[in-house]
Amino acid sequence: MHLPVFLDDPRRLLSSSAAASASARTLARLHALLIVSSSATHTLISSLAAAYARAGDLAAAESTLTATAASSSIAAWNAIIAAHSRRGSPASALRVFRALPPAARPDSTTFTLALSACARLGDLRGGESVRDRAFDAGYKDDVFVCSSLLHLYARWGAMGDAVKVFDRMPRRDRVTWSTMVAGFVSAGQPLDAIQMYRRMREDGVKGDEVVMIGVIQACTAARNVRMGASVHGHLLRHGMRMDVVTATSLVDMYAKNGLLDVACRVFGLMVHRNDVSWSAMISGFAQNGQSDEALRLFRNMQASGIQPDSGALVSALLACSNIGFLKLGRSVHGFIVRRFDFNCILGTAAIDMYSKCGSLASAQMLFNMISDRDLILWNAMIACCGAHGRGQDALTLFQEMNETGMRPDHATFASLLSALSHSGLVEEGKLWFGCMVNHFKITPAEKHYVCLVDLLARSGLVEEASDLLTSMKAEPTVAIWVALLSGCLNNKKLELGESIADNILELQPDDVGVLALVSNLYAATKKWDKVRQVRKLMKDSGSKKMPGCSSIEIRGTRHAFLMEDQSHPQREEIVSKVAKLDLEMRKMGYIPRTEFVYHDLEEEVKEQQLSYHSEKLAIAFGLLNTGPGTRLVIIKNLRVCGDCHDAIKYISKIADREIVVRDAKRFHHFKDGVCSCRDYW
DNA sequence: CTAGGGTTAG
Numbered sequence: 001m002h003l004p005v006f007l008d009d010p011r012r013l014l015s016s017s018a019a020a021s022a023s024a025r026t027l028a029r030l031h032a033l034l035i036v037s038s039s040a041t042h043t044l045i046s047s048l049a050a051a052y053a054r055a056g057d058l059a060a061a062e063s064t065l066t067a068t069a070a071s072s073s074i075a076a077w078n079a080i081i082a083a084h085s086r087r088g089s090p091a092s093a094l095r096v097f098r099a100l101p102p103a104a105r106p107d108s109t110t111f112t113l114a115l116s117a118c119a120r121l122g123d124l125r126g127g128e129s130v131r132d133r134a135f136d137a138g139y140k141d142d143v144f145v146c147s148s149l150l151h152l153y154a155r156w157g158a159m160g161d162a163v164k165v166f167d168r169m170p171r172r173d174r175v176t177w178s179t180m181v182a183g184f185v186s187a188g189q190p191l192d193a194i195q196m197y198r199r200m201r202e203d204g205v206k207g208d209e210v211v212m213i214g215v216i217q218a219c220t221a222a223r224n225v226r227m228g229a230s231v232h233g234h235l236l237r238h239g240m241r242m243d244v245v246t247a248t249s250l251v252d253m254y255a256k257n258g259l260l261d262v263a264c265r266v267f268g269l270m271v272h273r274n275d276v277s278w279s280a281m282i283s284g285f286a287q288n289g290q291s292d293e294a295l296r297l298f299r300n301m302q303a304s305g306i307q308p309d310s311g312a313l314v315s316a317l318l319a320c321s322n323i324g325f326l327k328l329g330r331s332v333h334g335f336i337v338r339r340f341d342f343n344c345i346l347g348t349a350a351i352d353m354y355s356k357c358g359s360l361a362s363a364q365m366l367f368n369m370i371s372d373r374d375l376i377l378w379n380a381m382i383a384c385c386g387a388h389g390r391g392q393d394a395l396t397l398f399q400e401m402n403e404t405g406m407r408p409d410h411a412t413f414a415s416l417l418s419a420l421s422h423s424g425l426v427e428e429g430k431l432w433f434g435c436m437v438n439h440f441k442i443t444p445a446e447k448h449y450v451c452l453v454d455l456l457a458r459s460g461l462v463e464e465a466s467d468l469l470t471s472m473k474a475e476p477t478v479a480i481w482v483a484l485l486s487g488c489l490n491n492k493k494l495e496l497g498e499s500i501a502d503n504i505l506e507l508q509p510d511d512v513g514v515l516a517l518v519s520n521l522y523a524a525t526k527k528w529d530k531v532r533q534v535r536k537l538m539k540d541s542g543s544k545k546m547p548g549c550s551s552i553e554i555r556g557t558r559h560a561f562l563m564e565d566q567s568h569p570q571r572e573e574i575v576s577k578v579a580k581l582d583l584e585m586r587k588m589g590y591i592p593r594t595e596f597v598y599h600d601l602e603e604e605v606k607e608q609q610l611s612y613h614s615e616k617l618a619i620a621f622g623l624l625n626t627g628p629g630t631r632l633v634i635i636k637n638l639r640v641c642g643d644c645h646d647a648i649k650y651i652s653k654i655a656d657r658e659i660v661v662r663d664a665k666r667f668h669h670f671k672d673g674v675c676s677c678r679d680y681w
Numbered sequence: 682c683t684a685g686g687g688t689t690a691g
Contacts, residue, residue: 050682078682085683109683116684148684155685175685182685210686217687248687279688311689318690348690379691411691 050079058083062096072103074110081113090117094126106133108142115148119155127152143169147176154183174205181214185221193218194227209240213249220253228253232266244270248277255284275301279311283318291319295328308335310346317349321356324635324662327556329353333366344374351377355384358633358660358667378406383415387666389676391423398432410442417451421458422666422677429455450479457487462496478509482517489521497521505534510541512598513639520595535598542598550614550636552622561617563609570621577620578611585650593643610643615661619648623655631658639663649673 052061053076061080065071077100084093097114100106106114111134118127131149139145146169153162162183169176177200184193197215200207207215212235219228232250235242247270254263267273267281278301285294298316301308308316313336320329333350340346347370354363367373367381378401385394398416401408408416413436420429433452436442444452449472456465465484469476476484481504488497501518509515519534551560561568568574582590594606601609610616615636622632640648640663652659653673661668669676 053682075682080682082682107682112683119684144684146684151685173684177685179685208685213686243686245687250687252688274687276688281688283688309688311687314689345690350690352690374690376691381691383691409691415691 047076050076053079053083056083056087058087058092066101071101072105074100074104074107077104078107078109078113081110081117085113085117090120093117094121094123097130106137108139108144111137111139111142112144112148115145115152119148119152122156124152124156124158141170143171143173143176147173147179150176150183151179154179155186157187159183159187159189172203172205174200174208174211177205178208178211178214181211181218185214185217188221190218190221190224194222194224209235209243209246212240213246216246216249216253220249220256223257225254225257225259228257242270244272244274244277248280251277251284252280255280255288258288260284260288260290273306275306275309275312278306279309279315282312283315286315286319286322289322291322291325294319295325307339310340310343313340314345314349317346317353321349321353323558324357324551324553324633325558326354326357326359326553326633329357330362342370344370344372344377348377348380351380351384355380355387356662358635358662360384360388360390373404373406375406375409375412379409379411379415382412382419386415386419386422389422389667389669391419391421391425391428394419394423395425395428395432408436408440410445410448413440413442414445414447414451417448417455421451421455424455424459426455426459426461446477446479449476450483453480454483454487457484458490460487460491462487462491462493466496476503478504478507478511478514481507482514485517485521489517489524492524494521494525498525498527501530510537512538512542513641515541516596516598516641523595538598539600546637548614548636548638550618550634552618552632552634554622554625559618559621561614561621563612563614563617568621570624573624574617574620575611577624578616581616581620581647581651581654582611584654585647588650588653590646590650593641593646596641596643610647613641613644615640615644616647619651619659623657628656631660634659634661636661636663639665640668645675649675 048064050061052058052064058080061076061083065073065076077096081093081096084090084096093113094117097106097110097117111130114130115127118124118130127149134142134145146165150162150165153159153165162180166176166180177196180196181193184190184196193214197207197211197218200211212231215231216228219225219231235246240246247266251263251267254260254266263281263284267277270277278297282294282297282301285291285297294315298308298312298319301312313332316332317329320326320332333353336342336346336350347366351363351366354360354366363381363384367377370377378397382394382397385397394416398408398412413432416432417429420432429452433444433448436448437444449468453465453468456462456468462484465487469480469484481500485497485500485504488494488500498521501521504514504518515534515538519531519538522530522534547562547564549560549562551558592607592610594603594610597606597609599609615634618634619632622634626632640661645668648659648661648668648670650673652670659670661670666677
């Protein structure tokens with residue numbers, strides 16, 4: 001037993017580094033001995049309490065101080081408050097702060113800790129009362145106190161107040177500056193963040209990693225890769241520590257700006273990578289449409305022994321959504337259920353995955369299981385119903401959402417209006433558009449106008465839609481004109497349609513689908529020279545666009561089909577299946593719509609080209625490889641053309657199959673010769 | 682004994 005030795009000089013023990021790492025148990029024995037031997041002085045008790053706090057026994061620390069003369073020792077209390085903070089319980093930190101005995105006079109450290117706790121809790125009013133006490137106690141010009149006050153405001157979007165504090169600070173250090181930079185970034189003002197950094201440099205303050213991370217994020221948000229790269233160079237030249245966080249923000253900066261190869265190189269050069277670094281890289285691929293690569297990385301991450309965090313899982317789910325990989329999506333969902341609490345972010349990503357993989361039922365089931373729903377989760381589920389052609393369900397959900405007191409935002413209405421439009425619920429669409437503007441005071445954006453115009457025009461109310469355009473403050477965009485034009489074409493309002501087509505051409509669209517619509521309209525009015533002119537534009541933009549690709553998942557394996565790709569082992573069988581279907585379709589009245597072939601070819605060759613459209617190949621493959629009655633889910637990267645849309649209706653009848661096609665815009669549910677979406681051009 | 686930092690959903 002060596003404790004008595006300590007008793008010779010407990011003072012030395014408590015100030016030595018041994019105490020810093022002493023266990024709470026050792027400290028307790030020492031404590032007891034101090035009391036028994038009546039040698040517990042004020043200073044000793046205070047140091048002991050601080051040592052308890054460092055060792056993590058906060059209850060012991062507090063009870064050591066309470067009811068002794070040492071309870072006036074602010075240093076000991078600070079140690080306790082700091083320990084609560086480190087442990088991630090700001091509420092406990094504040095509780096201790098508020099219950100300080102009157103004899104313990106808070107100092108700069110105490111106020112700083114309390115303000116930081118308020119910032120973490122988002123307790124602005126509590127923070128302001130701490131501020132008042134700090135200022136009264138004479139810490140008005142204290143850099144630590146002011147910087148944490150600044151952070152409180154900046155972190156919660158009150159940049160105006162943050163600037164006020166900042167402006168009257170007599171002294172600023174790099175923490176002050178970096179707080180301002182990060183504040184502007186999270187307030188969505190990246191240019192002001194960069195401006196702050198410039199001011200800092202003019203003031204002669206050198207940036208450290210933390211400031212630079214803020215600047216990198218600002219470059220990411222401002223889409224300024226050039227400056228981002230120069231910051232990167234600056235870091236390297238000045239030999240700044242490339243820690244995980246710095247490197248990760250660089251990876252993110254390059255990836256979000258489309259420089260995936262550079263992002264990869266930075267990622268590859270990292271000495272230590274943690275879950276967040278992997279997440280940044282995976283999301284970079286997923287958001288740049290390289291979903292297969294994102295999923296490969298996701299597997300690599302697990303293989304290298306890093307447990308995916310929620311960021312990586314969300315990105316993996318996003319990648320599964322993009323390519324419609326239901327089996328993998330399900331397994332990621334299963335992984336989450338086993339290891340995580342299902343929060344709203346993960347829930348939203350999973351619901352979106354099920355939705356985009358064609359499984360409305362799974363999305364609904366998951367939604368019903370989540371009881372604590374936030375705005376984005378509701379929006380995702382409403383969008384899901386809409387995408388699957390369930391306008392009425394979307395409306396019911398929307399009303400349910402309102403009943404819970406959740407306030408809809410612009411995205412909610414975009415999803416709702418789009419759902420109503422796809423289901424042809426005209427009266428409801430008009431009603432809720434008006435309600436959005438008048439009751440919820442949301443200024444309609446382009447997407448809202450597109451939905452409403454589409455809804456009106458499709459339903460034959462072309463004039464009403466046209467009036468809506470004139471009532472708009474801004475000039476109509478291509479998307480809005482297109483919605484109106486397709487209504488004109490479907491409802492044979494050719495005269496109005498022609499002037500709209502002219503308007504669209506003036507805006508120089510390069511979208512082949514848009515041009516096809518315009519060309520179809522000119523064909524309907526027999527303006528053949530204009531048809532030729534538009535078809536030339538289509539040829540130019542058609543050669544630039546990516547090839548159409550469709551995929552189908554059969555028993556957990558994905559099969560992708562491109563028009564040009566001859567390499568599929570079952571290619572011949574597939575092509576002859578399509579030909580057989582084609583024959584039957586024609587007997588039932590199908591007429592190939594060769595206007596959807598954009599190359600100058602003989603009519604016969606054009607018809608053949610139509611047979612090679614990727615969605616037809618994928619469907620034929622699906623029919624060959626699944627049993628009768630199995631539902632087929634096709635994921636297509638571009639929009640389904642009018643010809644395929646007609647053809648799949650017939651195929652669903654002939655093969656007696658439910659066929660779901662997800663194109664770049666939405667879902668088409670084909671069954672018994674009809675599609676859930678209304679007229680299609 | 683004290684303040685500031687990265688990824689992820691509609």
